[in-house]
Amino acid sequence: MSNNNLVYSTETGRISAQPTKKTPPKTDGVVRIRRETKGRKGKGVTTISGLLLSTEEIKALCTTLKKMCGTGGAVKEGVIEIQGDNRDKIKTSLEQLGHNVKLAGG
Structure with a gap:
């Protein structure tokens, strides 16, 4: 028996699940750079969010x-x-690429 994304309901029997499409998050066009340590055992990490790029472009x-x-x-x-x-x-690197950048957080 193959997995056809079918779900069983006691009321109606088998129901075909509709595939969901992932949409990029809505942003205001501002790239935010912040430093975070929460959940990382005190190690600092710089996070960059709000990029209006495709997944491949973000990885590059x-x-x-x-x-x-x-x-x-x-x-x-x-x-x-x-x-x-x-x-x-x-920040300087992203500004040279033409992004609107803000330093967020402390």
């Missing part, structure tokens, strides 16, 4: 920023995380 930008800062990082749910406090370097 993450790779570029990691090389520029000389640190590791990842993309999680459309938010770029770069290890360490590199807000100033990232």
Whole structure:
């Protein structure tokens, strides 16, 4: 028996589940850069959110920023995380690429 995304209901029997499409989050066009330590055992991470780019473009930008800062990082749910406090370097780099950038948080 193959998985056809069918769901069973006791009232109506089998129900065909409609596939959901992921839409990019709505933003105001401002790229926000913040430093976070919550949930990371005190280790600081610079997060970049609000980018109006496709998933592939965000991954490519993450790779570029990691090389520029000389640190590791990842993309999680459309938010770029770069290890360490590199807000100033990232801000100047994103401004050169034409993004409207704000430093958020403390």
